[in-house]
Amino acid sequence: xAPARTDGGPPGFVHAxxxxxxxxxxxxxxxxxxxxxxxxxxxxxxxxxxxxxGMGKAAMLRRFGIIGIPMVDTRAWFHAPSRFGDEVAIESxxxxxxxxxxxxxxxxxxxxxxxxxxxxxxxxxxxxHPEDPERIRGVPVPEEVVAAFAAARA
Amino acid sequence: xAPARTDGGPPGFVHAxxxxxxxxxxxxxxxxxxxxxxxxxxxxxxxxxxxxxGMGKAAMLRRFGIIGIPMVDTRAWFHAPSRFGDEVAIESxxxxxxxxxxxxxxxxxxxxxxxxxxxxxxxxxxxxHPEDPERIRGVPVPEEVVAAFAAARA
Amino acid sequence: xAPARTDGGPPGFVHAxxxxxxxxxxxxxxxxxxxxxxxxxxxxxxxxxxxxxGMGKAAMLRRFGIIGIPMVDTRAWFHAPSRFGDEVAIESxxxxxxxxxxxxxxxxxxxxxxxxxxxxxxxxxxxxHPEDPERIRGVPVPEEVVAAFAAARA
Amino acid sequence: xAPARTDGGPPGFVHAxxxxxxxxxxxxxxxxxxxxxxxxxxxxxxxxxxxxxGMGKAAMLRRFGIIGIPMVDTRAWFHAPSRFGDEVAIESxxxxxxxxxxxxxxxxxxxxxxxxxxxxxxxxxxxxHPEDPERIRGVPVPEEVVAAFAAARA
Numbered sequence: 001x002a003p004a005r006t007d008g009g010p011p012g013f014v015h016a017x018x019x020x021x022x023x024x025x026x027x028x029x030x031x032x033x034x035x036x037x038x039x040x041x042x043x044x045x046x047x048x049x050x051x052x053x054g055m056g057k058a059a060m061l062r063r064f065g066i067i068g069i070p071m072v073d074t075r076a077w078f079h080a081p082s083r084f085g086d087e088v089a090i091e092s093x094x095x096x097x098x099x100x101x102x103x104x105x106x107x108x109x110x111x112x113x114x115x116x117x118x119x120x121x122x123x124x125x126x127x128x129h130p131e132d133p134e135r136i137r138g139v140p141v142p143e144e145v146v147a148a149f150a151a152a153r154a
Numbered sequence: 155x156a157p158a159r160t161d162g163g164p165p166g167f168v169h170a171x172x173x174x175x176x177x178x179x180x181x182x183x184x185x186x187x188x189x190x191x192x193x194x195x196x197x198x199x200x201x202x203x204x205x206x207x208g209m210g211k212a213a214m215l216r217r218f219g220i221i222g223i224p225m226v227d228t229r230a231w232f233h234a235p236s237r238f239g240d241e242v243a244i245e246s247x248x249x250x251x252x253x254x255x256x257x258x259x260x261x262x263x264x265x266x267x268x269x270x271x272x273x274x275x276x277x278x279x280x281x282x283h284p285e286d287p288e289r290i291r292g293v294p295v296p297e298e299v300v301a302a303f304a305a306a307r308a
Numbered sequence: 309x310a311p312a313r314t315d316g317g318p319p320g321f322v323h324a325x326x327x328x329x330x331x332x333x334x335x336x337x338x339x340x341x342x343x344x345x346x347x348x349x350x351x352x353x354x355x356x357x358x359x360x361x362g363m364g365k366a367a368m369l370r371r372f373g374i375i376g377i378p379m380v381d382t383r384a385w386f387h388a389p390s391r392f393g394d395e396v397a398i399e400s401x402x403x404x405x406x407x408x409x410x411x412x413x414x415x416x417x418x419x420x421x422x423x424x425x426x427x428x429x430x431x432x433x434x435x436x437h438p439e440d441p442e443r444i445r446g447v448p449v450p451e452e453v454v455a456a457f458a459a460a461r462a
Numbered sequence: 463x464a465p466a467r468t469d470g471g472p473p474g475f476v477h478a479x480x481x482x483x484x485x486x487x488x489x490x491x492x493x494x495x496x497x498x499x500x501x502x503x504x505x506x507x508x509x510x511x512x513x514x515x516g517m518g519k520a521a522m523l524r525r526f527g528i529i530g531i532p533m534v535d536t537r538a539w540f541h542a543p544s545r546f547g548d549e550v551a552i553e554s555x556x557x558x559x560x561x562x563x564x565x566x567x568x569x570x571x572x573x574x575x576x577x578x579x580x581x582x583x584x585x586x587x588x589x590x591h592p593e594d595p596e597r598i599r600g601v602p603v604p605e606e607v608v609a610a611f612a613a614a615r616a
Contacts, residue, residue: 022351023365023376023489024497028546029222029280029290030490035192042189043330046392057331058393068183068331075229081290084354084490085366126183136183136235176505177519177530181331182338182392189332197484200546211485212547222485238336238508239520337530337588337598343504346497376491383537389598434491444491444543 004107004115013152014093015048021086031081038074041106041119044092045069048104052094052152053145064142066127072101074121080114087111097146100125100138158261158269167306168247169202175240185235192228195260195273198246199223202258206248206306207299218296220281226255228275234268241265251300254279254292312415312423321460322401323356329394339389346382349414349427352400353377356412360402360460361453372450374435380409382429388422395419405454408433408446466569466577475614476555477510483548493543500536503568503581506554507531510566514556514614515607526604528589534563536583542576549573559608562587562600 019040027033046057049069053060061068082088089109096103106119125145129135173194181187200211203223207214215222236242243263250257260273279299283289327348335341354365357377361368369376390396397417404411414427433453437443481502489495508519511531515522523530544550551571558565568581587607591597 020351022347023354024347024350024495026490027222027485028488028490028492029224031224031290033193033196033486034225034228035189035196035486038189038192039187039330039332042187042332043328046331056393058391068181070183070185070235071188071232073229073231074188075227077227078225081224083366085364136185174505176501177335177508178341178343178501178504180336182334182336184336187332193484193486196486197482200485210547212545237520239518335530337532339532339598341501341504342533342536343497343500346500347495350495350497376489378491378493378543379496379540381537381539382496383535385535386533389532444493 004118012093012095013048013052013149014091015044015051016089016091017044017047018087018089021082021084021088023084026084030083032083034076034078037076037078037108037117037119040090040108041074041076041092041104041121044090044106045104045121045123048092048094052149054148064125064145066125066139067136068126069123070126070136072122072124074119076117076119078117080110080116082108082110082116088116094149097141097149100140102141158272166247166249167202167206167303168245169198169205170243170245171198171201172241172243175236175238175242177238180238184237186237188230188232191230191232191262191271191273194244194262195228195230195246195258195275198244198260199258199275199277202246202248206303208302218279218299220279220293221290222280223277224280224290226276226278228273230271230273232271234264234270236262236264236270242270248303251295251303254294256295312426320401320403321356321360321457322399323352323359324397324399325352325355326395326397329390329392329396331392334392338391340391342384342386345384345386345416345425345427348398348416349382349384349400349412349429352398352414353412353429353431356400356402357453360457362456372433372453374433374447375444376434377431378434378444380430380432382427384425384427386425388418388424390416390418390424396424402457405449405457408448410449466580474555474557475510475514475611476553477506477513478551478553479506479509480549480551483544483546483550485546488546492545494545496538496540499538499540499570499579499581502552502570503536503538503554503566503583506552506568507566507583507585510554510556514611516610526587526607528587528601529598530588531585532588532598534584534586536581538579538581540579542572542578544570544572544578550578556611559603559611562602564603 025036091107108117110116124138125141127139179190245261258275262271264270278292279295281293333344399415412429416425418424432446433449435447487498553569566583570579572578586600587603589601
C-alpha cells in the first residue's frame with residue numbers, strides 16, 4: 001500500500017461518501033483522467049460542509065451571504081489508479097479553520113482499502129466585493145460554521 | 155500582481171499557447187471551475203512535448219511504446235480568477251527530468267499580463283506492465299526525449 | 309409539468325438511479341451545463357446494462373469482446389433546469405434492440421417529480437476491426453444480452 | 463464519407479473554428495467521449511454569436527440583459543470518431559430565428575475533410591424572471607441581433 005503523504009492533521013469531523021468511477025471519468029489509458037479527481041474532491045468538500053452544517057451548498061451560500069468557497073491552493077498525490085467500474089470511497093475533513101480561509105484533506109480509498117489518491121486544499125470563504133460585483137474577496141468564516149464542525153466531531 | 159509561488163527552476167524550453175475561457179469552463183460564481191485548469195494544464199503538457207519532439211502525443215506514445223505520462227503529484231495556486239470570454243496564455247516547461255519521471259511547471263497569464271494560476275506537476279513515463287496489462291509502471295525516459303528538450307532550449 | 313416528447317416505446321426493464329447535482333455540473337447561469345446531462349445519461353446506460361446483465365461495464369466489455377457501445381445519434385429535450393444541490397432521479401431503458409445497435413431512453417425527474425430532461429440515444433455494439441485496430445465496427449448484439457433484458461423485465 | 467443528416471437550412475452566416483482534440487477529451491476506447499462534443503458545440507455557438515455581433519458572450523449578456531442562451535433541444539449524429547491529437551474544424555450557423563428562440567447547426571469536419579459529427583440545437587434567449595430570480599424565461603430576440611446575422615451574411 002502506498003505511503004500516505006499527509007497525516008491529515010488533528011482529529012476532526014470526517015465525512016465519507018462512496019462513488020462509482022464512470023467510463024466518462026477515464027482517459028485513453030483506461031484510468032481516471034486526474035482533473036476528474038479534483039471535481040470529485042470538490043463535491044466531497046460540499047458534502048462535508050452539508051453534513052456538518054445540516055444544509056446543502058446552495059442553502060449555505062444563501063444563509064451566509066457568500067458566493068462560494070473558491071480554491072486558493074490545491075495538491076493531490078496519485079498513489080494508485082482507478083478504472084471505470086471501480087467503487088471508491090472519499091473521506092474528507094477540515095484540517096484547519098483560519099480567519100477567512102480553511103484547509104480540507106481528502107483520502108480516496110479503493111475497493112480493496114488501499115489508498116488511491118490524497119488531496120489537500122485551501123479555500124477562501126468568499127463574498128462579492130460590495131463596491132465591485134465582478135470582484136470576489138475573502139470574508140470571515142462565521143463562528144457558527146466553526147462551531148458546527150466542532151459539534152459534529154463530538 | 156500576485157507573488158509567484160514558484161520560480162520555475164533552471165532555464166529551459168518554454169512553450170506558450172493561448173486559449174479562450176469558455177462558458178462551460180465556469181461555475182455558478184462565474185469563474186473557472188478549478189478542475190478545468192488541470193485539464194488545460196494537461197493539454198499544455200501535451201503541447202509542450204509536441205513542440206519539443208516535433209510529434210503529437212499519439213505519435214509520441216507509439217514512437218516510445220508508452221501508454222501515457224500519468225500524474226503522480228500535482229499542485230496549483232490560484233492567484234486571480236478568470237471568467238468566460240477571457241483570453242489567457244499558458245507557459246509551460248519541464249523543470250526536471252529524472253530516470254522515469256519528470257516535472258512540469260505552468261504559468262497561466264491573464265490578458266492584462268497578471269499571473270492567474272501556477273501549476274506544478276510530476277509525471278511518470280509509463281508503460282504497461284509486460285506480465286499484467288492491467289498494471290502500469292514507470293520506464294526510463296528515453297535519452298532522445300531529454301536531448302530533444304535540450305536542443306529545443308538552445 | 310412539461311409534456312414528454314417521447315413515450316418511451318414498449319414496456320421494458322427500467323433502471324432508476326438517484327444522483328446529486330453538483331456545483332461543478334453547473335454554469336454561470338447557476339443551472340446544469342447541458343453537456344453534463346449527457347455524461348449523466350452515459351453513466352445511466354452503463355448502470356442499466358450492469359443491472360440487466362449482472363456485471364459492470366468493464367466486465368461486460370471483457371465478457372463480450374467489445375471495445376464499447378459508442379453513440380451514433382443522441383438527442384435531449386430540456387424541459388426544466390436543475391441547480392446544484394438538487395437531487396434528481398434518472399430512469400433508463402432500452403427501447404429497441406437491432407442487429408448491432410440499440411436505442412435507450414432516459415427520463416430525468418426532479419425532486420418534485422416533474423420531468424426535467426428527456427434523452428434518447430442510439431448506440432452500436434462495437435468491436436475493434438480485426439484488420440485495423442484503429443478502426444471500430446459494429447458487431448451483432450449477443451442473444452444473451454437481449455435475453456437478459458427480457459428476463460429482467462419479467 | 464458519411465451522408466449528412468441535415469442540409470443546414472437556408473444560406474446564412476457561417477463561422478468556422480479549428481480545435482485540437484485533447485487526451486482529456488477521449489475515453490478508454492481512445493475516441494472523443496461524446497458529451498465533450500456538446501461542450502465544443504456550446505463554445506462554437508458562443509464564437510458564432512461573437513463573430514456576428516462583434517462582442518464576446520459576456521459582453522452580449524450584459525448588452526442585452528440576458529442570463530444566457532440555454533438549450534431546449536439538441537441532437538447530434540456521430541458519423542466517424544476523432545482521437546486525441548486530431549485537428550478538427552467546426553462550422554456553425556444559425557438556421558432559424560424565432561420570437562424568443564433560435565436554431566443552430568454545427569458540422570465537425572475531420573482533418574481529411576470528412577464529416578465527423580453533426581449537431582443541431584434549439585436555444586432560448588433567456589432572462590431572469592422579474593418576479594422570481596430563481597426562474598428563467600424566454601424574452602424576444604432583439605431585432606439588432608437578427609440584423610447583425612443578416613449583415614454578417616452579406
